Amino acid sequence: MMPSLLRQIALNVRLNFRSRMALIYGYLFPTIFLLAFRTLYRHERLPLALHAGELLTVTILGGACFGLPTGIVSDRERGVWRRYKVLPTSALSILGGTLVTRYLLLLTSGILQLALAMAIGMPAPRHPLALWAAFSVAAIAFMGIGLDIAMLAANVPAVQALGQCIFLPMLIVGGVAVSLASLPAWAQHVSAFAPGRYAVEAIQACVTGAGLTGSRATETRFDLLALLAIGLVAAAAGVRAFRWDTRQRPSPWLAASVLGCLATGLATEFSGRVHSETVQREEQHNASEYLPVHTPTLQTDAATSPSEQQPIGASASSGPTVSKPATAHRANATDPATWQDVTREDIAGVAFERLPADTGVVAPIAGISDEPDPEIADQLQQLQSALPSWQPGKSGDPVQRVRNYLYAAAIADVSRMDPLERFVPLVVFEQLRKSIAAENLPKILYFIALHPLDGSDAAVQRLHELGLPDGPEDTRLLRNRAMMYAFKLLGRITVAPDAK
Amino acid sequence: MSAKLNVRNIRKRYGAVQALNGVSFHIDAGEILGLLGANGAGKTTAVESIAGLCEPDSGTVEVCGIDACRHPNEAKQRMGLALSATSLQDKITPREAIENFGSFYRHRVRTEALLERFDLNGKADQPFETLSTGQRQRLALALAFVNEPELLILDEPSAGLDPDARRNMQASVREMKEGGGAVLLTTHDMEEARQLCDRLVVIHLGRVVAEGSPASLISGSRTTTTVSLRLTPSLDPQSLSSIDGISAVECNGAIVSFATADVNRALAQLIPLLNSRAIAITELHAQKATLEEVVSALMNQN
Numbered sequence A: 001m002m003p004s005l006l007r008q009i010a011l012n013v014r015l016n017f018r019s020r021m022a023l024i025y026g027y028l029f030p031t032i033f034l035l036a037f038r039t040l041y042r043h044e045r046l047p048l049a050l051h052a053g054e055l056l057t058v059t060i061l062g063g064a065c066f067g068l069p070t071g072i073v074s075d076r077e078r079g080v081w082r083r084y085k086v087l088p089t090s091a092l093s094i095l096g097g098t099l100v101t102r103y104l105l106l107l108t109s110g111i112l113q114l115a116l117a118m119a120i121g122m123p124a125p126r127h128p129l130a131l132w133a134a135f136s137v138a139a140i141a142f143m144g145i146g147l148d149i150a151m152l153a154a155n156v157p158a159v160q161a162l163g164q165c166i167f168l169p170m171l172i173v174g175g176v177a178v179s180l181a182s183l184p185a186w187a188q189h190v191s192a193f194a195p196g197r198y199a200v201e202a203i204q205a206c207v208t209g210a211g212l213t214g215s216r217a218t219e220t221r222f223d224l225l226a227l228l229a230i231g232l233v234a235a236a237a238g239v240r241a242f243r244w245d246t247r248q249r250p251s252p253w254l255a256a257s258v259l260g261c262l263a264t265g266l267a268t269e270f271s272g273r274v275h276s277e278t279v280q281r282e283e284q285h286n287a288s289e290y291l292p293v294h295t296p297t298l299q300t301d302a303a304t305s306p307s308e309q310q311p312i313g314a315s316a317s318s319g320p321t322v323s324k325p326a327t328a329h330r331a332n333a334t335d336p337a338t339w340q341d342v343t344r345e346d347i348a349g350v351a352f353e354r355l356p357a358d359t360g361v362v363a364p365i366a367g368i369s370d371e372p373d374p375e376i377a378d379q380l381q382q383l384q385s386a387l388p389s390w391q392p393g394k395s396g397d398p399v400q401r402v403r404n405y406l407y408a409a410a411i412a413d414v415s416r417m418d419p420l421e422r423f424v425p426l427v428v429f430e431q432l433r434k435s436i437a438a439e440n441l442p443k444i445l446y447f448i449a450l451h452p453l454d455g456s457d458a459a460v461q462r463l464h465e466l467g468l469p470d471g472p473e474d475t476r477l478l479r480n481r482a483m484m485y486a487f488k489l490l491g492r493i494t495v496a497p498d499a500k
Numbered sequence B: 001m002s003a004k005l006n007v008r009n010i011r012k013r014y015g016a017v018q019a020l021n022g023v024s025f026h027i028d029a030g031e032i033l034g035l036l037g038a039n040g041a042g043k044t045t046a047v048e049s050i051a052g053l054c055e056p057d058s059g060t061v062e063v064c065g066i067d068a069c070r071h072p073n074e075a076k077q078r079m080g081l082a083l084s085a086t087s088l089q090d091k092i093t094p095r096e097a098i099e100n101f102g103s104f105y106r107h108r109v110r111t112e113a114l115l116e117r118f119d120l121n122g123k124a125d126q127p128f129e130t131l132s133t134g135q136r137q138r139l140a141l142a143l144a145f146v147n148e149p150e151l152l153i154l155d156e157p158s159a160g161l162d163p164d165a166r167r168n169m170q171a172s173v174r175e176m177k178e179g180g181g182a183v184l185l186t187t188h189d190m191e192e193a194r195q196l197c198d199r200l201v202v203i204h205l206g207r208v209v210a211e212g213s214p215a216s217l218i219s220g221s222r223t224t225t226t227v228s229l230r231l232t233p234s235l236d237p238q239s240l241s242s243i244d245g246i247s248a249v250e251c252n253g254a255i256v257s258f259a260t261a262d263v264n265r266a267l268a269q270l271i272p273l274l275n276s277r278a279i280a281i282t283e284l285h286a287q288k289a290t291l292e293e294v295v296s297a298l299m300n301q302n
Helices: A002-018 A020-040 A049-078 A080-085 A091-119 A128-152 A156-173 A185-191 A196-207 A217-240 A252-270 A344-348 A374-389 A398-414 A424-435 A441-450 A458-466 A476-494 B043-051 B072-077 B094-102 B111-117 B133-144 B163-178 B190-196 B214-219 B237-242 B263-276 B291-301
Strands: B003-014 B017-028 B032-036 B058-063 B079-082 B151-155 B182-186 B199-204 B207-212 B225-232 B246-252 B255-260 B280-287
Touching (some): A002 A020, A049 A091, A049 A156, A049 A196, A156 A185, A196 A217, A374 A398, A374 A458, A398 A441, B032 B043, B032 B163, B043 B182, B072 B079, B111 B133, B133 B163, B151 B163, B199 B291, B237 B246, B237 B263
Parallel strands (some): B079 B151
Antiparallel strands (some): B003 B017, B199 B207
């Protein structure tokens, strides 16, 4: 069976490349989508990086839910499948060849898109292998649905009609072309029952996020499992309902294909994953990634963490206690109890070189010599003017004051306010230098970086006073970005003024 | 002689239509069987049931002793099939099609040999969409032979073939018979059936209404013989009314024709009549019913 399957795949691929229409649908249309996305998000500093999930999902959706069933139904209408049925082989074998071929076409189309995107400036995906896995699982999900469309549709026009019934809702309310966060609650519930959102989230996580590891690993793995469940159930129903001949009626087995979507939707509902924030597409970093691996060991009480380092202006005996950090600390990093306990050695131990590049997607900062575009000059000026009088910036607690200012930088990042986002941290940095004593600022920044979930986040609802959007209800990512900026600004003070 | 195909009492219903209603027949090794019948008689359903294109509601199909319903792939390994209208992917070439189809079988004929045998060398690397009807039919035949089948099923194999290609096809079928293979042929071309087939099965409304060799079907039929006479001088057709057992009397100048089931008896009455009137017979033709007329008559009777 294997040689005939391989021969069939090779033949299908060759036939596909001989068909002008197949090339147009398989490669030209995705390229047009790419250019459309580039035009739509032309103001973003990193071209397409934050939309790779959407872009690749649309490519898969088109190839799997239109290309695949159109080919199958067209061959069935012309009697090709009828001739193949006389061969000593099974429907699974014939379909297997067709599905593998379609997968290879989708894969090459995806690679072409990535190559084109990178040619116009998109950074390389951060987790290529994980991206391949996510892309493949998304392809399985949509090809399963495409197979069901092929078994349901009586002719090619019916494929187009059924495909549109899936394609358009998936784009608009399924989390593919419109981000989930901007959808109303009902649409987010609906999207949980379709594969689009899972595909976008999983692929995006592999392009700009932490891939299958990091703080979103569980979510991304859930997305992949959801896609796999939808795809395998749909494909099994499609194979069982395979129609060799136009005279055969659609099989009731096709009804079983919704079970995968149903199970996935319910799992998403009951696990509280329905409401997604835009920010969840992005990686949440862990402070421990940038902390030194050295003694003394820091645990949750002072007795087990004797510090060998002398804190600045405080005795070591005050002892470190971990204050509900959002992320797990390295077991042997120091954790001062107050900002005054922070030592020079603590700061010197920060692995600044591990921080994401200032020119990257996460927590970007403009270089000192970078000039903002004229179009954002007014907005920056407004921010610069508003910061000194901003009430949260006058907090009596210097840590809270710094934290509040950092939220301004963080919101510009998580809201993807390109090209403004990379200049906001510079304005915030300038304000911090004005309002906090030079010897205290490094210690406060270090303390905040280690305690991203500490303190109040009420200030995120007053960011509009600075001309920035207010933060979301779920401030986890905002706090995470504030942590990143705390590290980065700390680096600017202590390592190099214009690092990275 | 062992049967290469044994069809026993197969029934198949499509909605309100009973397409096959207990059809049975067999084909021995080295035999060519013609399946005849009008459109809608059940020939195609019978072929599809044998080939595995549809599953009979009841009855059994054995190919080379293998139950084709229980072990369809084993049965298919032993049969070759050319459907009346074979369609392939637009861009596939005859060479690719033969190689691809052949890859599914344990035994296969070399691609070049088939291209040569069915005169497809000139079109071996051209897309299917550019082939003429006759070339497509030749490709369908090549694909039917790709696995050196023991049982060959040909559904309207001559449709679209030019005389040369038709002769080639018939030669391949005879070659298969001589090699001990069995052939099931459906056709509307009665002359082809008469020339090629050892036995014929006539199906009508889903039932077998006659079975036998072409000669036995014709001779055993109750259809009449047409007798034509050229007479000098001519005869008034009214004069023939006294002769028993003739019908459809026609007179066209000097030629008189009539139909009769018993030529000897009709002539025995006619000759004394002609002698009494000094009328000479200058030409006499007696034409037994054709296979087409026999089959048509069988269907009308049923």
